[in-house]
Amino acid sequence: xxxxxxxxxxxxxxxxxxxxxxxxxxxxxxxxxxxxxxxxxxxxxxxxxxxxxxxxxxxxxxxxxxxxxxxxxxxxxxxxxxxxxxxxxxxxxxxxxxxxxxxxxxxxxxxxxxxxxxxxxxxxxxxxxxxxxxxxxxxxxxxxxxxxxxxxxxxxxxxxxxxxxxxxxxxxxxxxxxxxxxxxxxxxxxxxxxxxxxxxxxxxxxxxxxxxxxxxxxxxxxxxxxxxxxxxxxxxxxxxxxxxxxxxxxxxxxxxxxxxxxxxxxxxxxxxxxxxxxxxxxxxxxxxxxxxxxxxxxxxxxxxxxxxxxxxxxxxxxxxxxxxxxxxxxxxxxxxxxxxxxxxxxxxxxxxxxxxxxxxxxxxxxxxxxxxxxxxxxxxxxx
Amino acid sequence: xxxxxxxxxxxxxxxxxxxxxxxxxxxxxxxxxxxxxxxxxxxxxxxxxxxxxxxxxxxxxxxxxxxxxxxxxxxxxxxxxxxxxxxxxxxxxxxxxxxxxxxxxxxxxxxxxxxxxxxxxxxxxxxxxxxxxxxxxxxxxxxxxxxxxxxxxxxxxxxxxxxxxxxxxxxxxxxxxxxxxxxxxxxxxxxxxxxxxxxxxxxxxxxxxxxxxxxxxxxxxxxxxxxxxxxxxxxxxxxxxxxxxxxxxxxxxxxxxxxxxxxxxxxxxxxx
Numbered sequence: 065x066x067x068x069x070x071x072x073x074x075x076x077x078x079x080x081x082x083x084x085x086x087x088x089x090x091x092x093x094x095x096x097x098x099x100x101x102x103x104x105x106x107x108x109x110x111x112x113x114x115x116x117x118x119x120x121x122x123x124x125x126x127x128x129x130x131x132x133x134x135x136x137x138x139x140x141x142x143x144x145x146x147x148x149x150x151x152x153x154x155x156x157x158x159x160x161x162x163x164x165x166x167x168x169x170x171x172x173x174x175x176x177x178x179x180x181x182x183x184x185x186x187x188x189x190x191x192x193x194x195x196x197x198x199x200x201x202x203x204x205x206x207x208x209x210x211x212x213x214x215x216x217x218x219x220x221x222x223x224x225x226x227x228x229x230x231x232x233x234x235x236x237x238x239x240x241x242x243x244x245x246x247x248x249x250x251x252x253x254x255x256x257x258x259x260x261x262x263x264x265x266x267x268x269x270x271x272x273x274x275x276x277x278x279x280x281x282x283x284x285x286x287x288x289x290x291x292x293x294x295x296x297x298x299x300x301x302x303x304x305x306x307x308x309x310x311x312x313x314x315x316x317x318x319x320x321x322x323x324x325x326x327x328x329x330x331x332x333x334x335x336x337x338x339x340x341x342x343x344x345x346x347x348x349x350x351x352x353x354x355x356x357x358x359x360x361x362x363x364x365x366x367x368x369x370x371x372x373x374x375x376x377x378x379x380x381x382x383x384x385x386x387x388x389x390x391x392x393x394x395x396x397x398x399x400x401x402x403x404x405x406x407x408x409x410x411x412x413x414x415x416x417x418x419x420x421x422x423x424x425x426x427x428x429x430x431x432x433x434x435x436x437x438x439x440x441x442x443x444x445x446x447x
Numbered sequence: 448x449x450x451x452x453x454x455x456x457x458x459x460x461x462x463x464x465x466x467x468x469x470x471x472x473x474x475x476x477x478x479x480x481x482x483x484x485x486x487x488x489x490x491x492x493x494x495x496x497x498x499x500x501x502x503x504x505x506x507x508x509x510x511x512x513x514x515x516x517x518x519x520x521x522x523x524x525x526x527x528x529x530x531x532x533x534x535x536x537x538x539x540x541x542x543x544x545x546x547x548x549x550x551x552x553x554x555x556x557x558x559x560x561x562x563x564x565x566x567x568x569x570x571x572x573x574x575x576x577x578x579x580x581x582x583x584x585x586x587x588x589x590x591x592x593x594x595x596x597x598x599x600x601x602x603x604x605x606x607x608x609x610x611x612x613x614x615x616x617x618x619x620x621x622x623x624x625x626x627x628x629x630x631x632x633x634x635x636x637x638x639x640x641x642x643x644x645x646x647x648x649x650x651x652x653x654x655x656x657x658x659x660x661x662x663x664x665x666x667x668x669x670x671x672x673x674x675x676x677x678x679x680x681x682x683x684x685x686x687x688x689x690x691x692x693x694x695x696x697x698x699x700x701x702x703x704x705x706x707x708x709x710x711x712x713x714x715x716x717x718x719x
Contacts, residue, residue, distance in 0.1 A: 148618045156616075167621075
């Protein structure tokens with residue numbers, strides 16, 4: 065599209081320690097010009113510190129920050145061509161909306177700001193509110209003032225620190241689309257910090273999942289969801305069923321595993337753990353990839369699918385799908401989401417069932433990790 | 448029964464009015480007696496209405512000189528104490544340094560110390576240093592005891608300020624000086640103003656510390672005290688009433704400005 069790289073953000077080995085606490089371990093990250101990049105993680109994972117190091121509000125303990133080809137590691141925030149949308153917005157309470165938005169222009173000595181400010185307020189649909197003070201606006205309006213105040217400066221990079229955290233769910237969904245629209249319109253690099261995995265997946269082109277000061281995995285939302293490489297990512301993004309299994313044979317493109325009494329097939333390409341016969345791996349499968357069949361009709365299941373037996377312990381109907389919890393010898397609480405297309409009335413708690421899925425939907429993880437890493441952290445944070 | 452019911456319904460209003468009367472009665476006396484034409488030297492008994500004192504407020508020798516001195520000291524003490532106090536308040540809230548806790552506690556010591564003891568000790572200090580008592584010793588003493596009050600008022604405001612506002616200003620190309628002038632100062636202004644008003648009032652009124660450390664200089668409170676032993680000129684009441692009126696007018700003016708702003712906002716809301 066363009067060879068302009070002035071909006072690239074490159075972090076080379078940056079880290080941040082406070083006394084003996086390491087907030088961010090040495091980190092290398094490149095955010096290409098014009099992309100929508102999300103840093104996703106639970107609170108205290110170092111995502112905000114990373115963002116603040118790009119903004120210049122925090123000085124890295126080691127490493128360098130580059131914007132395009134310019135090194136900005138030691139530049140103060142007011143000399144960097146980046147702007148931030150702060151958590152809870154940090155709008156200036158003593159200035160009206162117009163002056164809040166004009167603040168950056170005025171500080172750079174631009175005299176005639178009127179036209180630009182009015183255009184920017186139109187972009188965020190706040191033209192009518194120009195003379196109100198921030199406290200007279202609703203949360204969503206304040207959020208848009210914060211975005212306008214940052215964007216009017218045409219930064220190379222826009223940094224967003226949990227920009228939607230203070231909004232209620234419905235408004236948050238609406239603002240996600242709005243922000244995505246603005247990003248497409250202005251074409252600026254956006255770096256977005258959030259703890260909300262759905263928000264990150266909806267908006268970002270690339271997501272970096274952070275945990276305990278490190279990037280666990282980086283990729284497109286689909287890639288992260290379909291091919292998690294750590295248990296943290298598997299559990300933090302959506303839900304995963306993880307089974308500990310032993311490698312039976314690892315010949316050709318498929319790995320055959322023993323779990324309980326049965327065998328499971330895992331494509332070698334989807335296994336991030338070393339595949340040596342006799343070794344252990346964690347086998348994962350997403351709940352919506354699994355089909356449920358009553359034990360009486362197990363014969364009708366096509367050959368070549370991974371299968372596991374179990375008994376339904378719980379089911380909840382939520383409209384578009386039904387969520388089942390299945391107790392199986394290999395995994396105590398197997399979650400299955402079934403679309404409500406042809407519901408089998410026999411699938412009720414207590415029923416003996418066979419779970420089966422296409423082996424291509426199986427992923428393999430290193431068994432040396434905590435199988436529950438990342439479970440529940442997203443929910444806690446959201447509360 | 449009817450009276451009891453009436454009392455039940457209006458007890459709060461009644462208590463409020465009585466308290467207000469309790470507060471304002473002395474002011475009424477000051478004002479009324481500024482229009483008195485006393486027999487003899489003491490203005491303690493009502494004789495007849497007269498505006499003589501109002502026509503010649505400086506008619507008592509030495510009084511207007513002491514008033515002007517008191518106002519000068521109050522202005523300088525306010526400027527000094529507010530500047531220093533604001534800086535101390537910011538340092539205590541925004542920065543972590545060694546002995547911060549100790550400073551925080553020591554700042555309140557002058558407020559807790561009995562004023563008369565403080566006054567006598569200050570005199571000892573000034574005499575031992577060989578300072579000449581007068582305007583400067585009074586000013587130094589006033590800035591000292593006003594400081595604690597200013598720090599308290601400003602600190603409360605600064606503590607409630609979100610440090611992210613200053614970060615946002617820096618993020619929007621404001622250097623340290625611009626950030627302070629455009630964001631920090633305007634937001635802290637109500638606290639600083641409260642501290643300054645307090646300092647002015649405390650300094651203007653102060654008698655005990657001033658009396659010990661003034662030498663032969665006479666401030667307005669000292670003049671009133673001195674003259675009360677020989678007779679009280681009506682002009683004292685005139686000055687008192689005038690200050691009261693100025694204060695009330697200032698309050699009314701600030702309320703009017705506030706009201707106009709709210710109305711403008713309301714109109715803006717209706718217009719949108």
